[in-house]
Amino acid sequence: MRYPAAINRLLEELERLPGIGPKSAQRVAYWLLTAETADAERLARAITEVKHAIHFCPRCFNFAEAELCTICADPTRDSSTICVVEEPRDLAAVERVAEYRGVYHVLHGAISPIDGIGPDQLRIRELIERLGVDEVSEIVVATNPNVEGETTALYLARLIKPLGIKVTRIASGLPVGGDLEYADEVTLGRALEARREM
Amino acid sequence: MPSYPLKALVLRKTKLGETDIILTLLAQDGSQVRAVAKGLRKPSSRFGGRLEPFSVVDLLMHTGKSLELITEARTVTAHAGLREDLDRSASAAVVADLLDKISVQGQVEPRLFDLSVTSLSVFETAPSESLPALVIAFLLKAMAMHGYRPELENCAACACDAAGSSDFSLSHGGVVCAECGALDPGTLRFPVQARAWLTRLLGSTMAEVAACEMPAAAVADCFALVRSFVGYHLPARLKALDYYAGMAP
Ligand SMILES: [Zn+2]
Numbered sequence: 001m002r003y004p005a006a007i008n009r010l011l012e013e014l015e016r017l018p019g020i021g022p023k024s025a026q027r028v029a030y031w032l033l034t035a036e037t038a039d040a041e042r043l044a045r046a047i048t049e050v051k052h053a054i055h056f057c058p059r060c061f062n063f064a065e066a067e068l069c070t071i072c073a074d075p076t077r078d079s080s081t082i083c084v085v086e087e088p089r090d091l092a093a094v095e096r097v098a099e100y101r102g103v104y105h106v107l108h109g110a111i112s113p114i115d116g117i118g119p120d121q122l123r124i125r126e127l128i129e130r131l132g133v134d135e136v137s138e139i140v141v142a143t144n145p146n147v148e149g150e151t152t153a154l155y156l157a158r159l160i161k162p163l164g165i166k167v168t169r170i171a172s173g174l175p176v177g178g179d180l181e182y183a184d185e186v187t188l189g190r191a192l193e194a195r196r197e198m
Numbered sequence: 199m200p201s202y203p204l205k206a207l208v209l210r211k212t213k214l215g216e217t218d219i220i221l222t223l224l225a226q227d228g229s230q231v232r233a234v235a236k237g238l239r240k241p242s243s244r245f246g247g248r249l250e251p252f253s254v255v256d257l258l259m260h261t262g263k264s265l266e267l268i269t270e271a272r273t274v275t276a277h278a279g280l281r282e283d284l285d286r287s288a289s290a291a292v293v294a295d296l297l298d299k300i301s302v303q304g305q306v307e308p309r310l311f312d313l314s315v316t317s318l319s320v321f322e323t324a325p326s327e328s329l330p331a332l333v334i335a336f337l338l339k340a341m342a343m344h345g346y347r348p349e350l351e352n353c354a355a356c357a358c359d360a361a362g363s364s365d366f367s368l369s370h371g372g373v374v375c376a377e378c379g380a381l382d383p384g385t386l387r388f389p390v391q392a393r394a395w396l397t398r399l400l401g402s403t404m405a406e407v408a409a410c411e412m413p414a415a416a417v418a419d420c421f422a423l424v425r426s427f428v429g430y431h432l433p434a435r436l437k438a439l440d441y442y443a444g445m446a447p
């Protein structure tokens with residue numbers, strides 16, 4: 001079926017969104033067409049606003065609306081501990097635990113030689129610069145437990161340990177609620193290595 | 199044939215949607231296979247850490263509508279040591295990248311799988327100092343299997359005896375005599391001593407290369423030459439090789 005040009009333009013834009021195929025795009029477009037004008041305009045405004053108001057925090061590269069992000073601007077956070085994550089989404093995941101009181105540094109990716117992503121493409125230089133400014137005693141490396149995340153962690157440890165700063169790595173082991181017999185050798189090996197006294 | 203077993207080496211992972219991954223694999227017969235592992239990015243994935251790059255796995259495959267699906271995975275060799283050391287993982291990434299570029303779907307070359315798995319196992323335990331020589335040896339051997347074996351004895355252009363020449367022509371694919379070298383503006387300087395090392399690496403097993411204690415000057419000359427050779431003959435850039443070259447001490 002042929003749509004008017006304005007609808008085709010909308011469909012085209014929607015299909016560019018992650019996880020949205022032609023079917024979902026049609027569903028969203030149909031909803032927008034039948035929704036109240038005010039609803040559609042609110043969505044359009046929210047999109048424009050987020051693009052204008054949100055930038056990367058110049059200290060940790062998290063999303064920020066004010067000059068610094070809410071975490072860097074919070075005086076109750078302990079700035080001597082920096083948790084290093086790959087993406088802002090990972091930061092949000094660590095925050096959900098609500099146990100961590102330090103600050104963050106978002107690398108915006110992980111080292112992946114095969115994809116041509118080296119340390120220079122990440123916010124690693126900025127992390128090292130922070131170590132010279134703030135009194136930092138510990139770097140917690142919370143990159144993903146996959147080959148790219150491990151490579152990044154090893155690289156950071158090699159770079160930062162000589163500066164006399166403690167570098168720790170989040171433990172990787174068995175998922176809570178799972179059965180031991182289904183664990184793979186690598187995960188189980190890691191879990192055994194990181195065992196603790198009870 | 200809805201379900202079938204496949205032994206393969208994991209080369210790389212590409213994100214697909216929210217939690218799925220497309221794996222590029224080198225099958226045991228040397229052909230390339232691309233397959234989907236559903237939910238692999240979830241910490242609770244039943245595949246766990248079995249499908250990380252550089253792992254050799256026994257898979258149960260299912261022919262899906264458009265792509266192959268991985269339904270079960272069992273570790274044959276995890277090569278975990280490659281992921282726990284920066285130099286070893288960078289070396290292994292060169293292996294994975296080259297295989298990703300030279301292997302083709304449906305094109306069989308069983309020697310390539312054996313060479314790759316053996317190389318990765320040697321990379322995992324060999325002395326760190328031997329890694330550059332091992333990377334050079336792997337690239338040479340894999341390129342030779344792919345149909346690009348550098349001519350290291352006679353002139354690659356006129357077939358005369360090129361014994362004393364330090365000219366190497368990328369377009370002719372080997373050493374050239376001084377006369378032929380002068381005709382080709384792209385001729386590289388390649389010292390005779392380094393040439394002897396290249397011949398030796400081609401004729402040695404990976405375990406022998408790990409123990410050969412190649413001098414630093416020969417490593418530098420051979421690495422530069424092999425890097426140019428690979429770059430000249432492959433249509434795609436080996437980003438992992440650029441990365442590897444950049445991290446040399
Ligand atoms: Zn911040």
Ligand SMILES: [Zn+2]
Pocket residue numbers: 353354355356357358374375376377378379
């Ligand atoms: Zn000649």
